[in-house]
Amino acid sequence: MRSSLWAKSDGKAICRETKAIAILLLIAFCVSTLANQAVSTSGKWELLYHQDFEAPADEWSSLEREGLACNYIEGEYEIELKCSECSSSWSVPTHVPLEDFAMEVEFRFLEGMGGVGIRFRFQDRDHFYLLEISSNGGYSVWRKYGEYKHVRYGHWYPVIEDSAIDSFDPSRSHKLRLEAEGSRFRFSLDGQLIKEFVEETFGIGGVGLTVRTYDEPHLKVAIDDLSVWRKNVTTEAEEGNWPIILSLHEIYPFNIEAANWDVSSRRMSMYQVLMTDTYPIFDMEALVSFSDEGEADLIFGYLDRYNFYFAGVDNLGHCRIGRFVEGELQELALGKCAGFSVGGPVYLRAQVRPTDVTLWVNDEKVLDQVRISCGGGKIAVGATFESLEAESLAFSDFKLRMPVDTFKIQFSTASEYEQAVGWESLGDLEKALDGLRKSLELVESTQWDSFHWEILNRLAQLYSSLGNYRSCLQMLDQAVTVALRLGHPLRVATTYLDLGFYHRVVGNLEPAIECYRKVVEMKLGEAVPGFPDPKWIRAEALLRLGAIYSFLEEEDLKIFNISQAIDLFESLWKEEPQGEEDKHNNALVSYALGQCWFQLGIYEAAARFFSSARGELEESTDPDDVIRWISSIELEGLCYYERGEYEQAFSKFSQALELYHERHISRLNEVILLMHMAVCKFHLGQYQTALDLADQAMALAEKTLVSPSKTFQILAELYYQLGQIYDKTGDISRAIEEWEKAVRVIEGIRAYMRQAYLKQRYLGVNLGCYSALIRAFYTLRESEEVLQYIERAKARTLVDMMETAMITQSEFLPSETQTASELLKELGGLYEVVEEPSLDVTHGPSEARADIVYTLQWAQEQYEAVLNELERENPVLGETLSVNPDRLWERCQDVRKSMGRGVVALEYFVTDKETLLLVITREGVQTSSVIPISRAELTDRLREFREEVNTAPSPGEEATRALQARALGKELYDLLIAPVEEYLQTASHLVIVPSDVLFYLPFGALFRCPGCGTKRELWGGEYLIGRYSISYAPSLASLYWPFKHRGDGVYYQALVVGNPTGDLEYAGEEAQGIASLFPRAELVVGDAGTKATVLGLIGGGNYDVIHLATHGEFDRELPLASRVYFNQWEPLYAGEMLGLGLRGCELVVLSACQTGLPPEVTQELVLGDELQGLSQALFVAGTPSALLTLWNVNDQSTRQLMEKMYKELMGGVPKGEALRRAQLSLLRNTMYRHPYFWAPFVLYGVWR
Known part of the structure; x- marks a missing residue:
């Protein structure tokens, strides 16, 4: 389509x-x-x-x-x-x-x-x-x-x-x-x-x-x-042969009555196209007879009625060569025929080359080699009249000549092109591709830009049909260049429109937005035959921008662009359609308006427009209209579905399914429609029918889906939905079986196989599958299985994080990963090649694409081999790039057994409807508990708490703010800790394994106050940090390598960097004070703290502690791009930290980083990755422990806390307890007792 x-x-x-x-x-x-x-x-x-x-x-x-x-x-x-x-x-x-x-x-x-x-x-x-x-x-x-x-x-x-x-x-x-x-x-x-x-x-x-x-x-x-x-x-x-290409003895006369009056130029003009797109090396000639005043023009490089060149003579012998650009006249040369005889026939001849044109009148060379830039176009003759009293002029004996070698190139290029079009119409896309490549090779040796553009666009469409979006984008990029060189705004605009579409398909959102914005900002003229109306072009660009902003959840930009699109589409409506063309126009307008209102979520209006479009589109034989017709039925069904009208939705989905099936248009759409129908029946409580439909969808998907990316995505969703249906029927065992299949598919989906336009669906199914399994096993009281799947879900997040960084920002990563990164990118490109946009395939990949599939399989094998080698050389790094359920569970068990007496791990898993909590000791899972609070409500409570603790109290309000922090902290304690409090009676240390929004919560600031009914009574309670030392971990299994890398607890040598950016007043003093505590310390303060200097010291030293008192920034979109800054704000990225070689370094402290909840938390937004990414990067680098901060804190209080913590460490106190004592020292100071000062410091990894 x-x-x-x-x-x-x-x-x-x-x-x-x-x-x-x-x-x-x-x-x-x-x-x-x-x-x-x-x-x-x-x-x-x-x-x-x-x-x-x-x-x-x-x-x-x-x-x-x-x-x-x-x-x-x-x-x-x-x-x-x-x-x-x-x-x-x-x-x-x-x-x-x-x-x-x-x-x-x-x-x-x-x-x-x-x-x-x-x-x-x-x-x-x-x-x-x-x-x-x-x-x-x-x-x-x-x-x-x-x-x-x-x-x-x-x-x-x-x-x-x-x-x-x-x-x-x-x-x-x-x-x-x-x-x-x-x-x-x-x-x-x-x-x-x-x-x-x-x-x-x-x-x-x-x-x-x-x-x-x-x-x-x-x-x-x-x-x-x-x-x-x-x-x-x-x-x-x-x-030396210049054969006649075209000869016409008579051409219909140009009459003043039929001419078009141009008010701005006060001229009447008309033209007659004689020849289709022509290579710009030719001679054209004709006899002209004037009945009255007027100008006869030989027209060439004709792109449309507003863009062409002309060479002409008027009835008095005045000659000119000019060009119209978007209807604006540019006169290039003027002259006068010396031997001109008024009243007789005039012999007019133009010799055209890509860079110049020469004009003869009656064998006199009047204008010689006038500079032009002609890249081809149609050939025509035309007339211009200065007065309404003029009568007519006539052309005769027109001849077009071309050098035989030039015509051979034109003939060969056009023949290969038309042969390819024929093969394409017969469905033999490989032969069509071969023909188009040959025509492209021929045209690239010429300056025939008009046809060059046509070939590139056709190739782009063909590559799209073959699923090779990378080559499709390459062709369209070249087509833009050619269209710009040709100087034809409509060609430029339509190419940018297609280029934006395919950038969107492969997930390149920024280039897509840029393309659409260029279209919107372009100055386009009036509508011309052969091209979409400029209003259509601009409206469609706005609609697509709105769709992208909808995907990005930029609500204001979505509404702004789609509203403009609606205005333009409505202006194209024909109030009183005069014929079939007007009716067809209105059908397209209705379809487009339906899409607009659907994007805005106004489903009643959208359904009305889709219904209106169907009648006319149904009668059309145009393949695109057939697609729109069936799609309008499907989209109308989605409108009913979104409004909860499942019977009507089911009816529309059934109708669309039958039409897709009859016409063999899209196997993918058939699968999706069957699944939509199953879900409708599910909502209607007709579970057996829902199961039957889901089984049909599964059978069709497993039989016909050959696109690796979409196959895995769709299969995962099908297994998930099947599990949902079985769960509703009470068959929990079969539901678990289907969900486990979905998880196995998900864990096999590499980042490069996920198209961006399926991202939201993927994340929803991903989280849904794990959540469903975890909830099911919880119901069955199978705690070990609950823990396994929680850990697998978190490991999957880490693999996604790593592979996304390898594809998009490999320069941030250590050299060890570069080979794997290149293979990963190559695999992504190969998957684009074999992707079938319509999935209209019943016999698998064609023989002609077998080589591509073979290359894909080879590249996959190479990638897995590289990962295996990487794991042998760097096991910690290697394990972050794959989910091995058996090994993951072994790591979990090893960590659990190493936890020691008095240590309790609290592992959370946040789902859309509730939060699950496991209590784990060295003996195993002690209990599990469901916290009955939705993710949305939990987020609201946590946001309120963070807003309180993120801000320092003003002088005079310390007590009031401290009570407010305790009150909010108590609410969260009662929610997140109190349900399992009885299992913590003998604990001295808590390992918090957060999930989602809980990564932003400083658990030490939760407040225990049983029976407290008034704020005054809150002075009698205690913070969680008062009872336990606390550490954090991205997952339980993530502690395996930190445990392996922990040292002897002796702190002798430190690298301390303070205030390299120059704007942290007390950070330099903090660094000096900390350095003075160590027997040996490398102190780097202020401007000396360049990135190169610090990395050189890390690489050449053997430090027990690395302390960086500098600005830091977490990156939620790309966690491994989280960074700390050195002199002149030069960043060190988390991805770079993976290769720092920190083995032997007991503790890394980043004392001025900050992170927080995003402004809006959606169902699809996974949170906390940035904290996982930074801590995991430091673990992979070799350090067992990392101290991070959740928000920027007061420089003076931080200095006091750090000095206290290091003194405790030097005295042999374990890291977790040393941090706890330092935090308590501030808590007992009335100036610093508010959690703002002491709560943001979180210790990840080993606490001993």
Whole structure:
């Protein structure tokens, strides 16, 4: 489906399959080796081609299609047409365009009625002759000329009207021969001359064969012994040959009554296009007769009515060469014909090159080599009148000439292109791709930009159909460059529209937004034939921008852009449609408005517009309209679904499913619709029907989905939904089985396989599967399984984090990961290649794509091998790049057994509806508890608490603020700790394993005060830090390597960096005070603290402690881009920390970082990754413990806390307890007792 709403021009549909073939089926292999063709110099005629049909040949394929069959039968080539008024054509691969030639073919009619003919002087699908013999014994010669329309025959002009052949027997074989020398033609039948005639319109072109039916829907003919000769010419003669490409004796006069009045220029103008897109090396000439005043123009480089070049003369001999750009006139040169005779016919000639044009009038060179920049376009003649009293002027004897070598390039390029279009229409995309690549290679050696742009756009569409979005984007990038060089705003705009669409498809949101904004900001003129209305273009860009901002949850920008799109679409509505074109326009407007209102969530309005669009779209045969028609039904169903009207939604989904299935349009949509239908029945309580539909969706998905990315995404969702349905029916065992399948799929999905447009669906299913399993096992009281799946969910998050960084920001990562990063990017590109956007595949990948699939498999194997090698060399880093459930559980068990007496781990798992809490000791899971609070409410409470503790109390309000902090802390304590308080009676240390929003909570500031009913009573309670030392871990298993890396607890040498950015007043003093506590310390303060200096010291030293008192910043979108800053704000990223080599360093302290809850927390937003990312990076680097801060704190209080903590450490106190004592020292100081001062310090990793 095209990615933009294009203006349509309906032609009479003969038979869709055979019309496609007539357009080019086997226009076959017209010209591929023109430049190297040798020319014989002996004899009169040279045999170029012969086919006896004894053996199959590529250019004469055996095929069976609806409406057409071609087969080799006993030494003949039989062609059968099975529809009325249809035709099929074959180009004979002579490899050169022909001027003087002879063609001979033997044929006989076997069944039915119709005609067989020789197509000659073929230049493109709209410019050629046809000599035809009919089965009723008549002959005729036709000229196909696409720019003029005959009043009776349309684009077909009779050269010789239908005439009878004496004693013609259609059942016997006949030999038809056509000879051409210049403009003289003669043809004979069975050796007898039938007719000689003269026709000058086309002077050169290819030859071919055409078979067609008339009123009756059946014709079968047999073809044999086809030969083509050409007249020999010398190489020298051919090099100097400028054959006539087009010759027209008469052109309809230009009358003042038919001209268009331009108010701004006070001119009347009109034009007539004579030739389609032409390579800009040619001569054009014509005779002009003036009846009155006026200007006659030869027009070239014609892109549309507002963009073209012209060279002209008026009735007084004044000459000019100029250009119109978006309707604005640019005069390039003016002159006067010295020998001009007023009143007589004028001979006008223009010699055009890509960079200049020369104008002759009556053989006088008036304007010589005027500079232009012409990249091709149509050829026309035109007239301009200065006065309403003018009458008319007329052109005659028009001729277009081109060097034969130039025409060969044009002919070859166009032939390869049209051959490719034919193969594409037949569904053979690989042959189509080959043809388009050949035409691109040919056109790239020229300055034919207009056709170059056309080829690039067609290639982009084809690559999209093949799922190769990377190549599609490359073609569109080139197309933008060509369109800009061509200077045609509509081509630029439509290309940017497509470029933005495919950037969006692959998840490149910023480039997509940039493309759409360029479209919106472009100055576009009026609507012109062949291109979408500029209002459509701009409206669609706005609609797509709105959709992206909807995805990004930028509500204001979404509404702003979509509202503008609605205004533009409404301006395109025809209040009183006059004909079919206006009705079709209104259908497209309705469809577009439906999309707009759907994006805004106004589902009632959206459904009304989709319903309105359906009627007209249903009648259209255009493939894009068929897609829109079915899509409008599906989208109307989604509108009902979003409104909770499940019966109506089910009905619409069923209707759309049937249509998709009948027309074989999209297997993916069939799967999704079946799942939508299942969910509707689920909501209606019809669980068995829901199960049946879900089973059908699963069977279809497993059978036909070949796209790796979408297959995994859809399968995961299907398994998840199946589990939901089984759970509702009470079959918990089967539900668990389906959810476990979903989890296995999810854990196999690499980051490079997730298209950005499925991100929200992926995250929803991901969290939903784990949450469903965890809740199910909790219900069954299987605590070990609950813990396993909580740990697997958190490990999956870490793998996502690492692989996303490897793909998007590999420069942040250590050199050890670079090979894996490159392979990961290559895999992402290969998945784009094999991705099928419509998934209309029933037999798996085509043979032609087998090499790509093989390469993909090889790259996957290489990536896994690199990971295995990485794991051997750096086990800690290697384990962050995959989820191995068995190994993960072993790590969990090892950590649990190493926890020691008095240590209790509290592991949380936040879901949409509730939070699960596990209490774990060295003996195992002691209990599990469900905290009945939704994620949204938990977030609100935590936000209120963070707002209180994030801000220092003002002088005089210390007591009031302290009580407020205790009150809010008590609410969270009662919620998160009190339910399991009895299991903490003998504990001295708590390991908090947070989840989601709980990563932003300083648990030490939770307040225990049983029975407290008033604020005054809160003075009698105590903070959690008063009872226990506290540490944190991203997951329980994440402590495995920190435990392995912990040292002996002796702190001798430190690297202390203070205030390298120069704006932390007390950080330098803090650093000096800390350094003085260690027997040996490297102190770096102020400007000396450059990134290079600090990294050099880390690499060359053996420090027990690294203390960085500097600014830091967490990155929620890309956690491994979280960073600390050195002199001149040079960042050190968390990804870089992975390779620091901190083995032997007992503790890393980052004392001025900050993080917090985002302004809005959505269902799809996973929180806390930045804290996990930074702590995990330091663990991988080799340190067992990291002290981080949740918000920026007072410099003076931080200095006191740090000095106290280090003194305790130097005295042999464990890290967790040392931090606790330091925090309590501030808590007991009335100046610093508010949690703002002491609570943000959180210790990750080993606490001993």
